[in-house]
Amino acid sequence: MLSERRLExxxxxxxDYVGTEEPVGSKAxxxxxxxxxxxxxxxxxxxxxxxxxxxxxxxxxxxxxxTDKGYRLFVDKLAGxxxxxxxxxxxxxxxxxxxxxxxxxxxxxxxxLAQLTRQxxxxxxxxxxxxxxxxxxxxxxxxxxxxxxxITDTGRVEQRLVDxxxxxxxxxxxxxxxxxxxxxxxxRFADVPKLVQDLPDAFETDDRPTVQTVLSVLLEALVExxxxxxxxxxxSNLTRFDxxxxxxIRPVLEALEEHVVLLKLLGEAKDPGVTVRIGHENPHEGxxxxxxxxxxxxxxxxxxxxxxxxxxxxxxxxxxxxTMGAVRAVAxxxxxxxxxx
Amino acid sequence: MLSERRLExxxxxxxDYVGTEEPVGSKAxxxxxxxxxxxxxxxxxxxxxxxxxxxxxxxxxxxxxxTDKGYRLFVDKLAGxxxxxxxxxxxxxxxxxxxxxxxxxxxxxxxxLAQLTRQxxxxxxxxxxxxxxxxxxxxxxxxxxxxxxxITDTGRVEQRLVDxxxxxxxxxxxxxxxxxxxxxxxxRFADVPKLVQDLPDAFETDDRPTVQTVLSVLLEALVExxxxxxxxxxxSNLTRFDxxxxxxIRPVLEALEEHVVLLKLLGEAKDPGVTVRIGHENPHEGxxxxxxxxxxxxxxxxxxxxxxxxxxxxxxxxxxxxTMGAVRAVAxxxxxxxxxx
DNA sequence: GCTGGCACTCCGCCCCGCAGAGTGCCAAGG
DNA sequence: CCTTGGCACTCTGCGGGGCGGAGTGCCAGC
Numbered sequence: 001m002l003s004e005r006r007l008e009x010x011x012x013x014x015x016d017y018v019g020t021e022e023p024v025g026s027k028a029x030x031x032x033x034x035x036x037x038x039x040x041x042x043x044x045x046x047x048x049x050x051x052x053x054x055x056x057x058x059x060x061x062x063x064x065x066x067t068d069k070g071y072r073l074f075v076d077k078l079a080g081x082x083x084x085x086x087x088x089x090x091x092x093x094x095x096x097x098x099x100x101x102x103x104x105x106x107x108x109x110x111x112x113l114a115q116l117t118r119q120x121x122x123x124x125x126x127x128x129x130x131x132x133x134x135x136x137x138x139x140x141x142x143x144x145x146x147x148x149x150x151i152t153d154t155g156r157v158e159q160r161l162v163d164x165x166x167x168x169x170x171x172x173x174x175x176x177x178x179x180x181x182x183x184x185x186x187x188r189f190a191d192v193p194k195l196v197q198d199l200p201d202a203f204e205t206d207d208r209p210t211v212q213t214v215l216s217v218l219l220e221a222l223v224e225x226x227x228x229x230x231x232x233x234x235x236s237n238l239t240r241f242d243x244x245x246x247x248x249i250r251p252v253l254e255a256l257e258e259h260v261v262l263l264k265l266l267g268e269a270k271d272p273g274v275t276v277r278i279g280h281e282n283p284h285e286g287x288x289x290x291x292x293x294x295x296x297x298x299x300x301x302x303x304x305x306x307x308x309x310x311x312x313x314x315x316x317x318x319x320x321x322x323t324m325g326a327v328r329a330v331a332x333x334x335x336x337x338x339x340x341x
Numbered sequence: 342m343l344s345e346r347r348l349e350x351x352x353x354x355x356x357d358y359v360g361t362e363e364p365v366g367s368k369a370x371x372x373x374x375x376x377x378x379x380x381x382x383x384x385x386x387x388x389x390x391x392x393x394x395x396x397x398x399x400x401x402x403x404x405x406x407x408t409d410k411g412y413r414l415f416v417d418k419l420a421g422x423x424x425x426x427x428x429x430x431x432x433x434x435x436x437x438x439x440x441x442x443x444x445x446x447x448x449x450x451x452x453x454l455a456q457l458t459r460q461x462x463x464x465x466x467x468x469x470x471x472x473x474x475x476x477x478x479x480x481x482x483x484x485x486x487x488x489x490x491x492i493t494d495t496g497r498v499e500q501r502l503v504d505x506x507x508x509x510x511x512x513x514x515x516x517x518x519x520x521x522x523x524x525x526x527x528x529r530f531a532d533v534p535k536l537v538q539d540l541p542d543a544f545e546t547d548d549r550p551t552v553q554t555v556l557s558v559l560l561e562a563l564v565e566x567x568x569x570x571x572x573x574x575x576x577s578n579l580t581r582f583d584x585x586x587x588x589x590i591r592p593v594l595e596a597l598e599e600h601v602v603l604l605k606l607l608g609e610a611k612d613p614g615v616t617v618r619i620g621h622e623n624p625h626e627g628x629x630x631x632x633x634x635x636x637x638x639x640x641x642x643x644x645x646x647x648x649x650x651x652x653x654x655x656x657x658x659x660x661x662x663x664t665m666g667a668v669r670a671v672a673x674x675x676x677x678x679x680x681x682x
Numbered sequence: 683g684c685t686g687g688c689a690c691t692c693c694g695c696c697c698c699g700c701a702g703a704g705t706g707c708c709a710a711g712g
Numbered sequence: 713c714c715t716t717g718g719c720a721c722t723c724t725g726c727g728g729g730g731c732g733g734a735g736t737g738c739c740a741g742c
């Protein structure tokens with residue numbers, strides 16, 4: 001186990017390195033932090049920390065920089081989450097309050113997070129398989145053409161054109177609409193298939209193929225709707241690091257374009273609080289020199305089941321306490337907004 | 342006016358510079374192109390071209406690179422649009438054919454364009470003010486709560502929750518729905534306000550405030566729907582140039598995040614064919630070292646009114662004929678897809 | 683108007699030397 | 713056993729000088 005002072009040295013190294021972006025040496029450390037010991041002692045501590053794998057030197061006889069393991073220890077044991085200032089909180093609320101619909105909420109959240117953390121923001125649309133159906137609408141457009149509209153409790157709307165195998169009268173459409181809604185409204189997506197299974201039986205033989213077609217389109221839309229989507233913003237913030245990482249910005253941009261990868265990444269974060277993934281802890285190659293700070297959010301309270309995730313992507317050398325604070329705060333306010341609507 | 346050969350020299354310079362990314366000298370030019378004259382002659386021509394502002398030297402006694410004016414002449418007079426190969430066309434069609442809905446079409450188009458041109462792709466959603474209303478649906482959710490769903494001919498769906506000032510019976514909802522649709526279906530957004538203006542008069546005095554509320558929400562949704570949106574992809578392609586332009590990638594990324602700016606930029610391109618904006622021709626600061634190649638697309642034929650624009654953003658040093666060809670081809674196929682659905 | 687020749691310029695590269703920062707180790711002191 | 717000051721060592725970064733190469737502009741000749 002590392003002594004108290006060595007942990008303190010590690011903390012100081014992380015803080016200084018995050019601030020200055022330069023390897024930090026023993027002398028500078030003793031000057032900037034009141035450690036109460038001489039540089040020589042710090043050097044010894046640093047040697048130990050290096051042996052243990054918490055810090056490393058980019059080149060012999062340079063200062064030390066934290067390793068992924070060092071950041072991990074820092075995040076887990078040495079740093080808390082830095083709460084936002086009151087003006088910041090007020091700004092968040094004001095900014096999010098103006099949203100008119102779900103797209104707008106997500107869009108504003110992305111911009112807000114990116115601006116607040118000065119990093120790349122990622123926000124997943126709140127629409128998981130635990131969503132429920134709010135309403136299904138059928139609109140006869142032509143004798144054999146129906147538009148199906150699915151509305152979910154998260155405020156999303158999905159629409160599909162249905163080409164019927166046979167003409168289907170307006171009365172039948174109304175009938176199907178009524179029966180359908182009485183069965184599925186308020187139900188979870190996953191439960192819908194078996195709830196509508198026997199629905200065709202209630203109709204005339206002639207109409208059954210059409211009913212079947214409508215149902216299969218509905219089920220398909222449900223699958224699509226539970227597919228997760230996300231929005232990204234603040235990519236220009238990546239360039240703040242390009243003098244350091246001219247090579248790493250590219251794979252990060254590529255990873256950000258692969259929404260599937262990001263969704264998987266966010267989905268893996270099961271922690272009820274803020275989850276931090278540092279460097280090589282990320283499964284995706286392009287992100288091995290990046291950190292991902294994410295948290296679930298939802299219309300319920302903090303403990304409530306999260307509808308989706310949001311977070312930021314930045315260099316491993318990031319201000320973890322501040323970023324975690326911002327991510328957590330934004331998630332809370334977004335949750336409030338969603339709960340109100 | 343420039344002589345035939347001097348134009349030929351300019352064309353050769355542009356082609357070589359685009360290919361090699363290095364300033365091109367007189368000797369290399371005569372070796373790589375059969376100009377039929379000696380380097381000395383080419384040097385004289387280059388001096389003239391430089392006087393006229395078509396080319397410039399980054400430093401004294403270096404080769405020449407084209408200026409924005411040089412690229413402009415190249416695009417207008419010296420180069421055509423390079424048609425895509427048959428396999429490329431087939432790939433486009435295959436890729437776009439799999440789209441299930443509008444979001445998917447736009448998403449696929451962005452990815453396709455980015456991949457094809459290896460540049461940043463920008464696709465505007467097809468929803469301009471010339472869109473028409475396909476259907477308006479009203480769903481009573483509670484006695485004083487209605488969901489309004491607006492479906493447009495471009496396949497977009499917009500939904501709004503309406504809190505009614507007074508309870509509103511199901512029969513009244515059905516009545517309003519019928520009256521509303523009979524007036525606005527098939528009409529352009531812009532025409533809707535005056536078409537529904539006198540609608541409240543047809544209802545009981547008690548219901549008029551509610552009808553008025555519903556109408557104002559509808560009008561608001563129409564405005565929102567005609568707001569233009571766009572999707573961007575392939576930003577990682579920007580990094581292919583970062584060794585040349587470490588400073589310019591940042592403002593470009595920033596400009597790309599400002600969708601409003603991009604929409605304005607696309608909107609200004611009135612050319613019926615492919616529009617090319619080179620470097621300083623772009624109004625936005627961040628894009629003064631970038632070129633934008635764009636074209637309108639829509640469900641009609643090429644001459645038909647365009648629903649929206651799509652295009653790519655890249656360095657001024659880009660393969661204009663190839664890029665223009667790709668942009669034009671993608672626009673055509675997307676138009677076809679939209680026409681079919 | 684084209685061509686070959688020639689002197690000139692300037693960039694990029696490499697090597698050198700040097701100052702600075704930082705380290706590891708050691709021996710002495712608490 | 714931990715801490716401290718001292719010291720020799722290493723490595724990076726930076727400025728200076730020299731050099732080759734590519735390219736130019738100009739000029740005289742055809």
